[in-house]
Amino acid sequence: MDIQILFCLLLLYNLRVISLSFTRKILFTTDSYIKEFDVESNTVTILADHADRVHFNHDVMRFRYPSQNYTLQTIFTTGINPGGIAIDNVLGHVYFAHDNTKISRCNLDGSNAVDIHTSLNGPFALGLDVKNGWMYFSENGVPRKMVRSRFDLSQRQDIYTQSFVAYSLDLDLDEDILYWIIDESNEIKSANFDGTDIKTVMNLNAHGGKYDNIAIRISESYIFFTEYGKLFRMNKTTATSPSLLFTDTKNILSLYLYEHTGKKRHSV
Numbered sequence: 726m727d728i729q730i731l732f733c734l735l736l737l738y739n740l741r742v743i744s745l746s747f748t749r750k751i752l753f754t755t756d757s758y759i760k761e762f763d764v765e766s767n768t769v770t771i772l773a774d775h776a777d778r779v780h781f782n783h784d785v786m787r788f789r790y791p792s793q794n795y796t797l798q799t800i801f802t803t804g805i806n807p808g809g810i811a812i813d814n815v816l817g818h819v820y821f822a823h824d825n826t827k828i829s830r831c832n833l834d835g836s837n838a839v840d841i842h843t844s845l846n847g848p849f850a851l852g853l854d855v856k857n858g859w860m861y862f863s864e865n866g867v868p869r870k871m872v873r874s875r876f877d878l879s880q881r882q883d884i885y886t887q888s889f890v891a892y893s894l895d896l897d898l899d900e901d902i903l904y905w906i907i908d909e910s911n912e913i914k915s916a917n918f919d920g921t922d923i924k925t926v927m928n929l930n931a932h933g934g935k936y937d938n939i940a941i942r943i944s945e946s947y948i949f950f951t952e953y954g955k956l957f958r959m960n961k962t963t964a965t966s967p968s969l970l971f972t973d974t975k976n977i978l979s980l981y982l983y984e985h986t987g988k989k990r991h992s993v
Contacts, residue, residue: 747983751949752790753940753954755975757793759788762971769971773797783807784944785821785835790983796952800835809851809862812911813876820876822862823847829879842878847868850894850905855916861903863891871905872921884920895943897961905971906950911979913941913964926964940980951977 737938749764752772759773772795773788785801792888804824817833831838847866853876854861860878864870868891874881887907894905901918904926911929916922928942929938929952939952951968953976959967 740831745827748983749944750979750983751942752983753951753973753977754979755954755973755977757975759797760973764958764970767971769973779931783823785819785831791826800833801831801838803829810855811851811860813853813855815855820851820853820860822851825866828860828862841876843916850891852894852903854895854898856897856898857918859918860895861894863894863905865890871903871914871916872910873903873918882918882920885914885923887914893940895941897943899945904941904943904948908938908939911938915952921961927959940977942982943981944984949980949982951980953977956980 726731726835751762751764752761753762757774758771759775760770761770761772774892775786775797777936783803783805784799784857785803785807785895786797786799788795793971798816804827806823806825808822809819812818813820818830819833820828820830820841822828825847827840828842828845828848828851829838846977848862849865849920850863852861853859858875859873860876861871861873870883870884871887871888871891871894872881884903889907889909891905891907894903901959902915903918904913904915905915909988913926915926938950938952943961946961947965948961949956950956955969955972956971956973956977957967958970959965
């Protein structure tokens, strides 16, 4: 699968407190748009149109969020078959998988790009445990694996070998658990960060799941995942009875979960 448009979000907090509130929004991409789904109001807003870019470029892009003007900025052009993207918000680095064999890194503005590793077996999904210095990624070549390593790809550990590809993973940094979704077997899997206690969280076939289970994101209480153009949510603890939140006319390719709890703010 060739997901040919990636994005990262730069959140600006030039704000002042006015009241207490809670905000949860899900940003997602299709092959033409970046959209925002408001979980509380069930409303969908188109943030950006990237249809003119998707078939020609392999770009890592960013835009300011929240903002009144969602302008896409290309910071780096990758090799073929770009995959997952992850942010080291401590050192200000963007990590991305591409070119069927590479995981590379650049600064948030796209400068100082370097290849971290150039002989991987189809790297795609990608996540960072910045606090403890571990990178988690899928290898979608044969054999297909879930892997963890240090940021420089040293101390590699193969966590799990599977029959089908994984296009998305996410890290529960509170519970130290890796979650990933396997497309064609329709399974959500999990493992402790050290690779122990591997389990099937849910087999989506039992709930009418189909192919194109691509994206997954974890919040404090919920697992969000997609099946083609459908966005689902289920309780993380019980992992039963997923509820349908939204259906798009296009395949949903990636998810970003934005949650803010505590003080409501506005720009000064």
